[in-house]
């Protein structure tokens with residue numbers, strides 16, 4: 001992407017990163033929207049707050065084997081904050097000096113802040129999901145019946161957020177039964193009195209037995225490819241209140257197309273990307289996420305409803 005080169009670990013020795021550097025680490029990373037989104041917000045914020053004038057947000061392609069070295073080098077190299085994306089969120093959890101309680105429950109970190117002790121890790125994905133649901137679907141997780149699709153890292157984060165916010169019931173469906181069972185076992189100790197159940201999305205009877213008026217959240221990667229089938233056929237599901245698909249590229253998945261055809265309110269994952277990013281930049285800059293999010297949204301040409 002022009003203006004946002006992809007750096008490698010060796011670039012840390014080869015060139016300076018002046019000012020206050022921030023970065024996102026991933027493998028691959030070329031597709032990430034975080035650099036243009038953060039840099040546009042920083043430019044706009046610096047017009048009112050000159051302290052931010054020399055803050056720069058970079059991207060690094062870091063192989064998972066190199067993550068421990070990269071985190072050390074970025075800390076000693078004066079980087080103030082990092083975002084982590086696939087496949088680093090779980091790996092980094094064990095490499096940071098401190099973890100906040102939100103990230104502890106998820107077992108993954110997506111945002112790091114440099115401290116005297118090393119890296120402080122937190123996870124802003126849950127915040128991003130909750131803010132996006134409110135903004136795009138007018139939906140609160142508190143008291144809500146949620147049907148969650150997926151059992152990977154994103155589903156785990158979403159499930160913990162649903163439980164933390166006091167959803168009424170959480171029903172999780174996943175293609176591979178063993179992965180579903182593993183997630184359900186992990187969630188039980190966090191659930192308290194909230195019922196947490198599993199279902200097989202491929203089973204028509206299980207689909208027909210899903211609760212009506214639920215908020216359906218897709219946290220699978222089914223839909224990332226344009227020809228992917230939807231992870232849940234909505235045709236025989238009792239009418240949901242809304243569908244949120246964490247995928248934002250492509251902007252409309254088969255699941256969202258089906259929801260639109262059935263007249264069910266629906267939203268893709270772009271607003272989640274914005275709000276998790278705004279919460280990260282809040283941690284690094286002290287500027288409230290609510291003030292940052294519109295700047296990031298307009299950088300992504302996302303219009304508020």
Ligand code: NDP
Nearest residue numbers: 150151152153154175176179219220221222246269272273
């Ligand atoms: P993981 O690889 O950890 O998990 C993938 C999940 O998708 C598994 O549950 C897997 O099921 C399921 N899955 C994959 N392919 C299919 C398919 N063809 N049909 C049905 N289920 C399938 O990925 P993550 O949890 O990290 O990410 C999941 C999605 O969430 C990605 O699309 C990612 O882009 C998105 N995301 C969006 C964010 C945002 O800010 N908007 C933030 C984080 C993630 P199985 O167990 O059967 O393999």
